[in-house]
Amino acid sequence: MGKAExxxxxxxxxxxxxxxxxxxxxxxxxxxxxxxxxxxxQIPGEVGMAAEAGRPLHLGLGFxxxxxxxxxxSLAGLQVLEGIADAAVAYSTPPVVTxxxxxxxxxxxxxxxRASGRIGxxxxxxxASVRFVAADPVVYALGASDVVSHDRVMGNVxxxxxxxxxxxxxxxxxxxxxxxxxxxLRAVSALYPADTFLAVGEELYAAGARLSRLPRYLASLxxxxxxxxxxxxxxxxKVLGLF
Numbered sequence: 001m002g003k004a005e006x007x008x009x010x011x012x013x014x015x016x017x018x019x020x021x022x023x024x025x026x027x028x029x030x031x032x033x034x035x036x037x038x039x040x041x042q043i044p045g046e047v048g049m050a051a052e053a054g055r056p057l058h059l060g061l062g063f064x065x066x067x068x069x070x071x072x073x074s075l076a077g078l079q080v081l082e083g084i085a086d087a088a089v090a091y092s093t094p095p096v097v098t099x100x101x102x103x104x105x106x107x108x109x110x111x112x113x114r115a116s117g118r119i120g121x122x123x124x125x126x127x128a129s130v131r132f133v134a135a136d137p138v139v140y141a142l143g144a145s146d147v148v149s150h151d152r153v154m155g156n157v158x159x160x161x162x163x164x165x166x167x168x169x170x171x172x173x174x175x176x177x178x179x180x181x182x183x184x185l186r187a188v189s190a191l192y193p194a195d196t197f198l199a200v201g202e203e204l205y206a207a208g209a210r211l212s213r214l215p216r217y218l219a220s221l222x223x224x225x226x227x228x229x230x231x232x233x234x235x236x237x238k239v240l241g242l243f
Contacts, residue, residue, distance in 0.1 A: 011230065015223050022219035034221060039179045039199035040080075040210035043157060046177060047084050050154035051091030056129075057084070058153040060144045060169055061108060062160025063100030063137045070161040073183055074104055076204045077160030080181070081108055083211025085115035089124050095157075097130040098147055100140035104160075105132045141165040145172030155179070159199075159207060162187040170194035181207060 050057050061077040064070030081097060088094050094112055099105045108130040116125035133143035141162075148156050149172040156173035158166060158180040167190040170178055180191050181199035188200050199206070205224075208217035 007234075011227065014230070015227055018223045018226060019219050022222045023215050025219075027215045034206070034209050034218060035225070037199055037203055037206055037210055039181050039197040039203070040083075040207055042177070042179050042197050043080070043084060043211060044087070046155045046157070046179070047087050047091070047093075050088070051093050053154050054093065055152050055154040056093045057088070057095045057155045057157055058144075058148050058151070058173075059084075059095045059097045060156070060158045060160065061097060061099045061104055062158070062162045063135065063140045064104065064161030065101030066103040066107065073161045073204065074101070076181075076183075076207050078104070078107055078111060079208030079217065080157065080159040080211060081111050082115075083208060085111050086118060089115045089121070090119045092124065093154075094124070094126065094129050096147060096151055096153055098133050098140070098144040099130065100133060100135055100137065100161075102132055105130050137163055138165045138168075141168040145169045148172040148176075158182070158191075159204065162190075164190040166190050167194065170196060 046057060059081055061074065061081070064074035066074060081095070084095065089112065097108045099108060109127050112129055113125045116122050131147070134140045145168045147153070148169060153176070155176055156169070156178040158169060158178070161184070162182050163184060164186045166180070166182065166187045170180070170191065178194060178196040180196045181204040182188055182191060183201050183204050188198070191198055206221050208214065209221040
């Protein structure tokens with residue numbers, strides 16, 4: 001086994017140990033610091049304002065799906081829905097969710113169904129709250145933009161797989177508060193001109209930890225941050241010839 005393989009194995013073992021430690025800490029309700037991310041930190045307040053106004057938020061999960069190259073991105077978007085579902089359903093203002101893939105539609109419906117069950121109000125579950133718009137990215141963006149423009153939504157949240165066509169959706173939401181998270185540079189460049197709170201790149205994958213505060217998400221995020229720091233230190237040592 002070479003030096004690189006040994007180092008990779010040590011990093012994996014370190015990650016597993018840290019994951020177990022942070023998960024146990026979070027399960028004991030001990031505070032776990034999570035770095036602030038403005039795009040996600042704004043969302044709980046938006047849920048409250050939507051409840052006061054009696055108007056739902058729009059949550060666009062993009063055109064990704066489960067089983068392809070966009071799986072991780074789509075699951076991160078579902079974590080955003082999971083993070084706001086309980087409060088939104090409890091306030092009788094479940095979000096209007098748009099998707100561009102049938103597999104994502106089924107999972108989003110299941111998140112809302114389980115949220116209704118957790119708060120003891122299964123009758124509040126409405127599968128029509130999740131809408132499959134279109135599989136084509138541009139057609140999906142235009143359809144989601146129409147939902148934002150004409151469905152009296154209170155705010156616009158975008159988290160998932162997007163390209164430059166995401167600008168159509170933010171254009172439909174001009175004048176309302178918008179929060180977006182994307183991991184593709186084409187989407188980020190299209191989102192910057194819009195008046196949005198923006199999470200960029202790997203920040204999208206911190207959604208579950210910031211919104212739901214579930215132990216597994218908190219532990220995962222802390223491990224990612226620490227391992228990233230370890231890798232940076234190792235790279236610097238390598239550049240300086242000390243490793």
